[in-house]
Amino acid sequence: MTSASAGADGDADAAATIEPSLGPVLVVGAGLIGASVAMALSRAAVPAFIRDVDAAVAHVASSRGAGSDGPIAGTPSLVVVATPPDQLGAEIARALADFPTAVVTDVGSVKTKPLEYLQSGGIDLSRYVGGHPMAGSERSGPLAAAADLFDGRTWAVVDREDCDPAAVHRVVRLVRACGAVVVRMTTRDHDQAVARVSHLPHVVAALTAGRLVEAPGDHLSLSGQGLRDVTRVAAGDPGLWCQIVAANADAVGALLHELRAEIDAMIGSLEARDVPAVEQLLRAGAAGVSAIPGKHGGPSLALATVTVAIPDEPGALARLFADAAEANVNVEDLRIDHDPARRSGLVELDVADDRAEWLTAQLQARHWTAHR
């Protein structure tokens, strides 16, 4: 519990539940997510065991605190399948067969496809409850794993009418033991939700970024923070993401059809020089941004941006934040926008609208170049 208790910084809610009675738990797949689950369980005093198709990978994970890769002591009460998306169905089926009293869950990004595979096998699925932690990293493998990867993150628990309620409850306990926040959803809702809030944006970012490859001459020298934000996620592993998107092909495809119709509407409006129609499409986008839940799920806070010039060296941000803290202003979000031509940068601090003027004045009094 050392790590969880430190991370909460005095906030007891953030600590993962201590759950020794939940185990033994077997984690199948010792990549980033699987190894992190085993480490989080170990942190919560749950006896955890880990396996991988590559025994050496499981051994590395185990040596980093991701449970034991030795023989399982007792019968697992829970099996967590954390394999690549393409293998989920087969591995879940195998776990149900190998451990006839265990609850089985998984951590896959897509739920319908493996479920269809399982249903086609005609087996009893009452002990299988889907799961999907909304956490990850651009790194992969057990060396990137961490016991606190899921702390405070959302973790979808995807149950069905044919799930044993006791099995659902055991998966909820797993999620809480890992420090995450449960969001319950149906299979169909989950896959449609992630298609909209994750897979479609990923595909769109990738296709937009793809337009940069052929950019002539020095056109990219005009790149700014907006372009970097829109395209950032497209740097994620294409090998993993193509499995995810392909496994959710129907939901993603339906949204891509919608998006193509919107692009057609934009093309038509631009060709017709129909500016009100262009504006209407852009207004819908602004409305969509404000539909994203506010921080902490509460009503969106009216924010203003304070821009500060900083030298690009260790300590500059520390001084800036120390000065912002002395002004007693909470920084809600921030962006760093480096100057491509020399070693200095701009930091944009998002603060409550009614605090921006005060913060700007306080920073200026402390010799920062700051403006709203």
Added chain:
Amino acid sequence: MTSASAGADGDADAAATIEPSLGPVLVVGAGLIGASVAMALSRAAVPAFIRDVDAAVAHVASSRGAGSDGPIAGTPSLVVVATPPDQLGAEIARALADFPTAVVTDVGSVKTKPLEYLQSGGIDLSRYVGGHPMAGSERSGPLAAAADLFDGRTWAVVDREDCDPAAVHRVVRLVRACGAVVVRMTTRDHDQAVARVSHLPHVVAALTAGRLVEAPGDHLSLSGQGLRDVTRVAAGDPGLWCQIVAANADAVGALLHELRAEIDAMIGSLEARDVPAVEQLLRAGAAGVSAIPGKHGGPSLALATVTVAIPDEPGALARLFADAAEANVNVEDLRIDHDPARRSGLVELDVADDRAEWLTAQLQARHWTAHR
């Protein structure tokens, strides 16, 4: 110069050029950009005068340090047209007629359309040189203006074969006086470049965000940082952006046609369950992200992300950055990802790959929950 010299934090390069001999400069349009230009010029000791179709707006700008809204002392050497996109052509023509010895530039986001308007008038354009500072804000109007808005930002100087070289030189001096970095481009290259790095990403972000409006039920509860990044720019003023996009309709339209073809390819690949084709499209996106110039224009630094749990209160970021600074690690970029369910958050620090392990250990030793 107080603001510029403070902002540079000892970096003399970042200071704007002192240019008293450049003036008098007349700025037409007292919105965010126009007022900021006049403030930056005043900072550089250039005599500046400001006008607006609404005299009260010009007066507000003037009262905030954006030059004088009174009678022009002497003959302007330079007129900066900073009106909304739709009025640029007419206002540039008027400035050329009203001030027959002045160089005229503008700050518009699109260059071809106003130029076509001017060329259709059959007037001598040797004194007109286009300009486009790559700076802005989600706020607008003279109250949002700042003398240092352009410090360290790129400012495209868009010259043509029929430009008087002395006129180009005067605009370059203007840019430097405002603290910005000159990038010279042709009219066509500029409009194609901004279509690709700014207008297309904006439209794509808006259309993707538009898909969120109709999201059923609690689907948006799975929203994460990726979605926020992809859609952030779509919150910008639709009224302004529709003028910008419409004024660059041909270049944006051509890229939207390309994007639609890519979306068709993605839809087809998903329907055919052709995973290698999906992967190839995603790989092109990853290549596009890495084509964006690295910070400081140098080769891209290999970065790793260190994730840290923080309480959401004043001072937490200050303590974090003080500790990072004590570890002597430079934070290249960062994101704050709040937990929607309670008042705590995660900060992702991007640092040089070979410093991430060290920083993680140092932060953990200082009782942060930190992991790579």
